[in-house]
Amino acid sequence: MRIVxxxxxxxxxxxxxxxxxxxxxxxxxxxxxxVHGGGKAVTRISEHFGITPVFAxxxxxxxxxxxELVDMVLAGRVNTELVRLxxxxxxxxxxxxxxxxxxxxxxxxxxxxxNRTATVARVSPEVIELVLARGxxxxxxxxxxxxxxxxxxxxxxxxxxxxxxxxxxxDPDVALCYLSDTPGVLxxxxxxxxxxxxxxxxxxxxxxxxQGGMAAKIRSSAAAIEAGLQRVVIGGYxxxxxxxxxxxxxxxxxxTAPEKVDNRSTGRRDE
Ligand SMILES: Nc1ncnc2c1ncn2[C@@H]1O[C@H](COP(=O)(O)OP(=O)(O)OP(=O)(O)O)[C@@H](O)[C@H]1O
Ligand SMILES: [Mg+2]
Numbered sequence: 001m002r003i004v005x006x007x008x009x010x011x012x013x014x015x016x017x018x019x020x021x022x023x024x025x026x027x028x029x030x031x032x033x034x035v036h037g038g039g040k041a042v043t044r045i046s047e048h049f050g051i052t053p054v055f056a057x058x059x060x061x062x063x064x065x066x067x068e069l070v071d072m073v074l075a076g077r078v079n080t081e082l083v084r085l086x087x088x089x090x091x092x093x094x095x096x097x098x099x100x101x102x103x104x105x106x107x108x109x110x111x112x113x114x115n116r117t118a119t120v121a122r123v124s125p126e127v128i129e130l131v132l133a134r135g136x137x138x139x140x141x142x143x144x145x146x147x148x149x150x151x152x153x154x155x156x157x158x159x160x161x162x163x164x165x166x167x168x169x170x171d172p173d174v175a176l177c178y179l180s181d182t183p184g185v186l187x188x189x190x191x192x193x194x195x196x197x198x199x200x201x202x203x204x205x206x207x208x209x210x211q212g213g214m215a216a217k218i219r220s221s222a223a224a225i226e227a228g229l230q231r232v233v234i235g236g237y238x239x240x241x242x243x244x245x246x247x248x249x250x251x252x253x254x255x256t257a258p259e260k261v262d263n264r265s266t267g268r269r270d271e
Contacts, residue, residue, distance in 0.1 A: 001031070001173050001174070001175055002031045002032070002033075002132075002167060002171065002173065002174045002175070003028065003031065003032050003033070003174070003175045003176075003177060003243075003247070004032075004033045004035060004160050004163055004164040004167065004174065004175070004176050004177070005021075005025070005032060005033070005034050005035070005160075005177045005179060005243070006034075006035040006036070006037070006156055006157060006159075006160035006176075006177070006178050006179065007021070007034065007035075007036050007037070007179045007237075008036075008037050008039070008156075008178075008179065008180040008181055008213075009036070009037045009038040009039050009040045009041050009042075009078065010040055010180075010181040011179050011180065011181060011236075011237055012036050012037075012038065012078060012081075012082060013040075013041070015085065017237055017238060018082070018085055019085060019088070019089050020237070020238075020239060020240040020242075021179070021237050021240075021242075021243065022085060022086050022089035022091050022137075023089050023090075023091075023240055024240050024241065024242075024243050024244070025091060025137060025243075026089065026090060026091045029091065029092075029135050029136070029137060030132050030133070030134075030135040030136070031132065032137060033128055033132070033137075033138050033140065033163060033164075033167070034082070034093075034137060034138065034139045034140065035140045035142065035156055035159050035160040035163060036074070036078055036079065036082060036139065036140070036141060036142070036156060037074075037142060037155075037156035037157070038073055038074045038077075038078040038141075038156075039060065039156075039213065041073050041077070041078060042060070042066075042069060042070055042073045042074065045069050045072070045073050046066055046069055049065075049069065051063065051065060051066050051069070053066070055212070057215060057216065058155075058211070058212040058213045058214070058215045058216035058217075059117060059155045059216050060117060060153060060155070061110075061115050061117055062115060062116040062117045062152075062153040063114060063115065063116070064113070064114070064116055066116075067116035067151050067152075067153055068151075070116075070143060070151075070153045071143055071151055074097075074141040074142060074143055075097045075099075075141045075143055078141065079095045079096075079097065079139060079140075079141040080095060082095070082139050083095040083139055086137060086139065091137050092135070092136050092137065093136060093137040093138070093139050094131045094136050094137070094138055094139065095139045095141070096127065096128075096131070096138055096139065096140050096141070097140070097141040097143050097144070098140070098141070098142065098143055098144030098145065098154065098159065099143065099144060099145050099151075100127055101124060101126060101127035102124050102145060103123065103124050103125070103127055103128065103140075103144070104120060104122075104123060104124075104142075104143075104144030104145070104154060104159060104162070105120070105121045105122040105123075105124075105144060105145055105146075105147065106118025106119065106120065106121055106144045106145065106146045106147065106152035106154050107119050107120075107121040107146075107147055108146050108147065108148070108152065112146065112148055112150075116146070116150075116151060116152050116153055117152070117153050117154070117155075118144065118146055118152035118153065118154050119154065119158065120144075120154060120158055120159065120161075120162035121147060123162045123163055123165075123166035124166075125163060125166045125167055128140075128163065128167070129167075129170075140159065140163070142154050142155065142156035142158075142159040144159075155216055155220070157178060157216050157217045157220040157221075158216075158220050160176060160178070160220070161176065161220040161221070161223055161224045161227075164176040164224060164229055165224060165227045165228070165229060168227075168228065168229060172228070172230065173230070174229060174230075175229075175230070175231040175232070175233070175247055176221070176224050176229055176231070176232045176233075177232075177233050177234075177235075177243065177246055177247065178217055178220075178221065178232075178233070178234040178235070179235065179236065179237045179243075179246075180213075180214075180217065180234065180235075180236065181236065182214070182235075182236055183235060183236040183251070183252065184234055184235045184236070184251070184252040184253035185204075185210060185214060185218060185234055185253040187209065188209055192235075192251075192252065192253060193253050194249075194253060194254065195253070195254050195255075195256060195261065196218065196221075196253055196254075196255050196256070197255075197256055197257065197258040197260075197261055198222040198225050198226060198255065198256070198257055198258065199258045201218050201219065201221075201222045201255075204218070205218070205219075217234060218234070218255065221234060221255040222255060224255075225255055225256060225257050226257075231247065231254075232254070232255040232256075233246045233247060233249075233252050233253065233254050233255070234252055234253045234255065235251055235252020235253065236252070
């Protein structure tokens with residue numbers, strides 16, 4: 001199984017936790033891709049420079065000025081720090097952005113003069129495959145090249161989804177794992193929802209149970225399942241082994257197609 005792991009900014013900032021994760025990834029070198037966000041770090045820097053961050057449906061609206069900061073923080077600081085942390089954990093990593101080898105082509109979602117946020121128009125996974133073939137860990141920042149040839153900011157959850165789906169075209173056995181600052185998708189009472197079917201996603205958002213960054217993440221998860229991915233999980237990371245537990249459904253939230261749940265219950269009735 002190959003795995004695309006996406007770490008949220010706050011997870012990546014916790015050195016002890018990220019080191020444990022990288023150590024767990026070491027055993028899977030050559031089969032794991034690490035995608036990172038860094039939204040909270042971008043917000044800190046933006047506010048420092050007097051820019052008030054704007055979000056729509058949990059996704060940043062990126063002014064051209066803020067785009068420069070997104071490049072600096074994600075491609076510069078967060079990506080390079082993760083590669084150094086991997087080095088210290090004994091993992092040989094290669095830092096990449098979506099600009100490298102035109103990996104991520106972005107479709108701008110609004111007026112390009114005002115908003116550099118894009119959706120993924122095309123993924124060229126060749127450079128990722130090259131790095132994996134050498135047994136190295138690709139660490140990918142979620143900035144790419146717009147269809148106008150200039151910098152774009154793409155929500156990192158969407159980047160992870162698009163990369164996983166692109167990789168699954170050559171070998172369908174790809175899992176997508178979102179690691180965030182929450183133990184999973186939470187109910188109102190803060191308990192973890194163990195399984196969410198894709199047809200329930202919009203209802204959870206409309207009801208206000210799932211909001212902001214998690215709404216973006218659960219929509220990316222549902223899109224990944226609808227594109228044919230077999231396994232999509234959302235959870236936290238605290239200790240070595242947590243990735244394994246998430247992948248086998250022991251913790252966190254598993255997102256699945258409705259028919260899969262139906263099949264399982266049919267199976268139980270037949271027993
Ligand atoms: N039902 C919910 N369950 C869990 N988290 C939720 C829920 N509704 C909203 N959230 C929020 O979503 C946040 C996670 O999304 P967020 O975009 O902030 O982080 P990330 O995607 O892991 O990091 P980054 O955006 O830096 O890549 C949580 O910290 C929480 O505040
Ligand atoms: Mg996010």
